[in-house]
Amino acid sequence: MSSNSEIITRMVGLLYPFIIVFGIYVIVNGHLTPGGGFQGGAIIASVFISRYIAFPADDFRIESLQLIEKILFICIILFPILVLFQQWYVNDYLHNYINLIYLISMNIFIGLKVSCGLTIIFLRFIFHEGR
Template structure:
């Protein structure tokens, strides 16, 4: 990890778009196929973690990620509340679908930022040496 490997950095650079695509596929298809917000978010977090293996520098902005996680958490709480209490009539198929996809998306982004924060806190700030 100290001396950077040319092969690993180039191959992970090639793999980033595919990992991102796979993560968003898992999140957005979570209501119909296996997967969902949690698994897709973990795949998205793997992008940041492999980035640490390639170049371990501290230029990642943890504070932004923390505020993003808090905002997403508030959204995750508020959106179902609004969805439940906005209309008293039966929900149509389309609104249910959009609700599921949006919730999966929010949960996926929150899990991604949470995993990234946990990993970088551990890698940079814990241990004391």
């Protein structure tokens, strides 16, 4: 099997949308079902890893992924503080909705950060350790 196998290339191209939708589903429904940010982020990172396996190219920008990961880390730190101060001023009826928004938002932040982090780890192994 060559590195540019037609079967692998076509199957990866067909599976991209399904993998992304499944990863988003796991992230968004993490507060109701098993799964959440880490598991969904790992699923979405598999899209980038399989893209490199199917189409090996050096067009990934590790610096931009690192910047996105740092911004997401700041959001993960600041968002709970914002929600904590916001809960002092709301009544019990809105408290449940704020908790729901908080859980979904944190799952999204964590999922995107894990996706960026695992992709960076993979690309570091390929580009820097593979020389």
